[in-house]
Amino acid sequence: xxxxxxxxxxxxxxxxxxxxxxxxxxxxxxxxxxxxxxxxxxxxxxxxxxxxxxxxxxxxxxxxxxxxxxxxxxxxxxxxxxxxxxxxxxxxxxxxxxxxxxxxxxxxxxxxxxxxxxxxxxxxxxxxxxx
Numbered sequence: 001x002x003x004x005x006x007x008x009x010x011x012x013x014x015x016x017x018x019x020x021x022x023x024x025x026x027x028x029x030x031x032x033x034x035x036x037x038x039x040x041x042x043x044x045x046x047x048x049x050x051x052x053x054x055x056x057x058x059x060x061x062x063x064x065x066x067x068x069x070x071x072x073x074x075x076x077x078x079x080x081x082x083x084x085x086x087x088x089x090x091x092x093x094x095x096x097x098x099x100x101x102x103x104x105x106x107x108x109x110x111x112x113x114x115x116x117x118x119x120x121x122x123x124x125x126x127x128x129x130x131x
Contacts (some may be wrong), residue, residue: 011026034064036081036104038130042123062131
């Protein structure tokens with residue numbers, strides 16, 4: 001990922017925490033509440049590769065599913081967090097994609113992400129509000 005492709009990393013930041021808002025609301029209405037549900041602030045840091053050095057974005061967890069916190073449908077997000085706090089997410093836009101793994105505990109969490117063989121780094125998250 002070159003700086004011109006840095007949007008994939010930006011998308012990863014938004015996602016580390018798939019569905020448009022209306023689908024998320026439908027899922028929440030029929031699914032049980034989850035311990036990690038809520039609005040999260042996610043910070044992404046590049047450790048290797050030519051991607052931009054850092055990003056900060058909002059993300060939302062609804063019924064244990066990672067959904068978009070903003071109405072930007074230019075990328076796709078899929079992922080989930082389980083009751084132990086283990087989290088996995090894949091974000092894609094066009095032919096580019098990035099994957100993140102880690103763990104949430106209480107109101108914070110962190111882990112690692114990778115975009116192919118080009119860029120990698122760490123992420124951290126803090127809960128801003130519960131659903």
